[in-house]
Structures are given as structure tokens and as C-alpha cells.
Amino acid sequence: MSGLILSGRELAATIRADTAERAAALTAAGTPPRLAVVVATDDASSAWYVRSISTAAVKAGIVCKVLDLGADAEVETIRATLADLSADNMVHGIVLQTPLPAGARLEDLAGAITVEKDVDGANPLSLGRLAAGLPAYPPATAAAVVAVLDHHEVELAGRRAVVVGRSTVVGKPVAHLLLDRHATVTVCHSRTPDLAAVTSTADILVAAAGRAGLVTADHVKRGAVVVDVGTNPTEDGGLVGDVDAEPVAEQAAGLTPVPGGVGPVTTALLLNHTVRAASTLA
Ligand code: NAD
Numbered sequence: 001m002s003g004l005i006l007s008g009r010e011l012a013a014t015i016r017a018d019t020a021e022r023a024a025a026l027t028a029a030g031t032p033p034r035l036a037v038v039v040a041t042d043d044a045s046s047a048w049y050v051r052s053i054s055t056a057a058v059k060a061g062i063v064c065k066v067l068d069l070g071a072d073a074e075v076e077t078i079r080a081t082l083a084d085l086s087a088d089n090m091v092h093g094i095v096l097q098t099p100l101p102a103g104a105r106l107e108d109l110a111g112a113i114t115v116e117k118d119v120d121g122a123n124p125l126s127l128g129r130l131a132a133g134l135p136a137y138p139p140a141t142a143a144a145v146v147a148v149l150d151h152h153e154v155e156l157a158g159r160r161a162v163v164v165g166r167s168t169v170v171g172k173p174v175a176h177l178l179l180d181r182h183a184t185v186t187v188c189h190s191r192t193p194d195l196a197a198v199t200s201t202a203d204i205l206v207a208a209a210g211r212a213g214l215v216t217a218d219h220v221k222r223g224a225v226v227v228d229v230g231t232n233p234t235e236d237g238g239l240v241g242d243v244d245a246e247p248v249a250e251q252a253a254g255l256t257p258v259p260g261g262v263g264p265v266t267t268a269l270l271l272n273h274t275v276r277a278a279s280t281l282a
Contacts, residue, residue, distance in 0.1 A: 004254040011151040012264035015272050022275040023061035033278035034063040035093040036085045040073040040101055050097055060271050075104045082112035092281050093119035093274035119273035130176050137273045142173035144265035145206055145227050148256055154225050157182035162199050164188045165208035170229055174206055207242035217247040226255045229262050
């Protein structure tokens with residue numbers, strides 16, 4: 001499959017259809033699924049993302065409530081809001097949008113999201129459960145990486161996977177999910193010397209650094225499968241990934257595009273996690 005573009009759009013549509021079917025059944029049974037998105041920023045790209053989640057939720061039959069606490073919200077106000085939502089029987093999924101006000105950390109605040117409603121895997125307990133092989137919702141982006149690979153029938157067991165990026169929302173959970181699928185996993189980060197020497201050993205390379213053009217053809221083994229998680233805005237209002245797409249696509253067996261790869265699957269899975277949470281909690 002030389003140079004295949006591994007789109008996420010078809011998979012996202014399939015997941016959306018499953019979500020809508022589950023949401024309709026829940027609503028018919030008297031429990032319409034509800035997602036709460038807590039916002040404490042005036043960041044423009046965050047606002048765009050929240051709008052796209054709300055629109056997709058409504059289309060799927062999920063009630064989506066955005067709680068905008070303002071960019072100067074106090075840490076304790078955010079924590080109390082998350083605790084209230086965790087205790088609210090009418091709410092099934094909770095997302096805390098980033099960025100957060102100065103002094104507030106996602107890893108710290110997300111502890112107030114009960115694990116059963118932590119549909120974007122932000123509570124450190126969810127990551128711990130994932131690492132221990134216990135049920136938990138992975139961050140939707142991390143789950144989307146594996147879902148795209150599965151959709152395109154990329155074998156994971158026994159393959160050498162390299163993840164570039166070690167954040168708690170993408171790099172670390174992706175590494176755990178790939179380990180769980182029996183890949184041999186290496187995680188690289190900003191202090192990894194000679195990145196290309198490591199990445200070029202990968203059968204499966206996941207780029208999640210947030211650095212446009214970081215992964216060039218020199219970083220990729222011929223025949224590898226490359227998943228580009230990066231979303232870097234360009235000056236002309238576009239979006240590029242971390243991968244130098246054209247030369248890498250020629251070298252690789254397959255490459256996920258940006259946009260249209262991991263992104264649409266991420267949103268679709270976040271909503272799918274929400275209806276699953278609603279079914280479990282109902
Ligand atoms: P982050 O800034 O929290 O983490 C980046 C990681 O990359 C860090 O671990 C850092 O050590 C590593 N890194 C940075 N520069 C590097 C370099 N030169 N060499 C090797 N490693 C390097 O970012 P994040 O939240 O993990 O997001 C990563 C990217 O994924 C961003 O572009 C973000 O926008 C994107 N993202 C996409 C989606 C989606 O749905 N497609 C969702 C979430 C994040």
C-alpha cells in the first residue's frame with residue numbers, strides 16, 4: 001500500500017452513525033445523553049473547537065451544554081463547576097476545554113471529573129486505569145490514533161511503534177494503547193537526541209509534537225505507516241500537521257492527512273464516549 005493517504009473521514013462517519021443510533025435509543029428510553037463542556041478561555045481556536053463539538057453533538061442527538069466561566073475564572077470556581085457536574089445525574093459526559101487560565105493545570109483540575117463521565121480521559125485516574133489495563137475512556141485523540149490504524153487494517157502486534165510527544169493528553173495515552181495492542185513502543189520528546197535515528201526504526205510512527213515540518217522523509221523508514229496528530233495553524237488560516245506530508249507520503253506505506261485524518265475521528269469518538277457513558281450511567 002505504497003503512499004496511501006489514510007483518511008479518517010469514512011471512519012468518523014461510521015462512528016457518528018453508531019453514536020446517533022445509541023443516542024436515539026437512550027432518548028426513546030427517557031435518558032437523552034448530555035455532554036457538558038467547561039470553558040475558561042477566550043482563545044479563538046478553542047472557541048472554534050467547542051462550536052464544532054456542540055454542532056456535532058446536536059446532529060448526533062446529544063444535548064450539549066457549554067459552561068463559559070470566562071478567561072479570568074478562579075481555579076476553585078472551575079473545580080467546583082466540575083464537581084457539581086460530576087454529581088449531576090442529568091449529565092453523562094464532561095469535558096474541560098484547554099487552554100486554562102494562568103495557574104490552572106488540566107491534570108490537577110480534571111481530578112474533579114468523575115471517571116465515569118471523563119469522556120476525554122483527562123482525569124489522571126483515567127490515565128492510570130488505562131496504564132493498568134482497566135476500563136477507562138482514553139483521551140479521544142489517543143483513541144482516534146488507534147482507531148484510524150485499525151480502520152486501515154494496520155497490524156500492531158509485534159510491530160515497532162515510535163511516538164513523538166509525551167503529553168498526558170496525546171503521547172502517553174497513545175503509547176499505552178499501542179502497548180496494550182502488543183506493539184513494541186518507544187516514546188520520544190523534546191530532549192531526545194537524534195530524533196531521526198529513533199523514528200527511522202519505526203514500523204508505525206505517531207507524530208504528536210505540535211511542530212510543523214518536524215518529521216521529514218529522513219525520519220521515516222521506507223514502508224512505515226505514519227499517523228500525523230499535529231495541528232499547526234498556518235499564517236493563511238490553514239492547518240498543517242507535524243509531518244512534511246509530500247516527501248513522507250512517498251517514502252511511507254501510508255500517512256494520515258491533516259486535516260481529515262485523526263481530527264474528525266477525535267470529535268466522533270468524544271461523542272461516542274458520551275453516549276457510552278450515558279448508557280452505563282442510565
Ligand atoms: P504538548 O505541547 O502538550 O506536547 C508536545 C510534546 O511534543 C511534548 O511531549 C514535547 O516533549 C514533544 N516535542 C516538542 N518538540 C519536540 C521536538 N522538536 N522533538 C521531539 N519532541 C518534541 O502538545 P499536545 O497537547 O500533546 O498536542 C500535540 C499536537 O497534537 C499539537 O499540534 C496539538 O494541536 C495536536 N492535537 C491534535 C488533536 C486532534 O484531534 N487532531 C487533539 C489534540 C492535540
